[in-house]
Amino acid sequence: QQPVQSPQAVILREGEDAVINCSSSKALYSVHWYRQKHGEAPVFLMILLKGGEQKGHEKISASFNEKKQQSSLYLTASQLSYSGTYFCGTLGAGTDKLIFGTGTRLQVFP
Amino acid sequence: DGGITQSPKYLFRKEGQNVTLSCEQNLNHDAMYWYRQDPGQGLRLIYYSQIVNDFQKGDIAEGYSVSREKKESFPLTVTSAQKNPTAFYLCASKWGQFGETEAFFGQGTRLTVV
Numbered sequence: 239q240q241p242v243q244s245p246q247a248v249i250l251r252e253g254e255d256a257v258i259n260c261s262s263s264k265a266l267y268s269v270h271w272y273r274q275k276h277g278e279a280p281v282f283l284m285i286l287l288k289g290g291e292q293k294g295h296e297k298i299s300a301s302f303n304e305k306k307q308q309s310s311l312y313l314t315a316s317q318l319s320y321s322g323t324y325f326c327g328t329l330g331a332g333t334d335k336l337i338f339g340t341g342t343r344l345q346v347f348p
Numbered sequence: 349d350g351g352i353t354q355s356p357k358y359l360f361r362k363e364g365q366n367v368t369l370s371c372e373q374n375l376n377h378d379a380m381y382w383y384r385q386d387p388g389q390g391l392r393l394i395y396y397s398q399i400v401n402d403f404q405k406g407d408i409a410e411g412y413s414v415s416r417e418k419k420e421s422f423p424l425t426v427t428s429a430q431k432n433p434t435a436f437y438l439c440a441s442k443w444g445q446f447g448e449t450e451a452f453f454g455q456g457t458r459l460t461v462v
Binding site: 239240243246268270272277278279280281282285287325327334335336337338339340341 | 378379381383388389390391392393396398404406407438440442444448449450451452453454455456
């Protein structure tokens with residue numbers, strides 16, 4: 239079953255912040271975040287592991303709540319280059335079955 | 349350069365015909381995946397393989413078949429049993445370490461059935 243992402247779409251002005259959520263009905267070992275530009279391959283952003291620390295660099299960071307099987311991606315001071323569709327990918331313990339969420343479309347305008 | 353290659357980029361087929369999409373990687377990755385992408389539905393897992401000569405069904409395997417005879421290759425066949433095959437297909441691979449490593453994606457194949 240696909241993880242559920244919210245919101246489905248976000249529209250921002252440059253410099254504004256956004257939060258994208260990912261929720262799974264199954265116990266998770268890790269959560270992956272990717273960004274996809276239209277017609278291109280998804281590009282890796284970061285991985286969060288069960289028991290690990292919140293990750294991020296500068297303006298993009300993420301958290302993982304193991305008890306709730308939820309992860310959130312934080313984008314601060316958004317730039318035009320942040321536009322695209324964001325996907326979370328989830329894996330359970332002891333498996334390589336990588337399942338992606340429904341996606342969140344982010345548009346940043348000047 | 350290491351990477352994952354899908355071919356062709358665009359594919360047109362007549363309804364009722366089987367078609368095979370190619371996916372090759374030279375990253376020495378153990379795990380390989382096929383996803384289908386439709387507008388508004390995200391990436392849906394079709395099949396995945398953790399080792400050579402073994403593969404598992406994903407969430408939407410009906411109408412598709414795969415093989416994994418070599419570590420670097422994971423072709424996907426869209427059969428005539430797939431009722432709505434027109435879509436964007438993405439192949440991915442990763443180290444088989446149960447979630448601690450990132451997946452790399454090919455550039456995708458856009459299949460149109462007429």
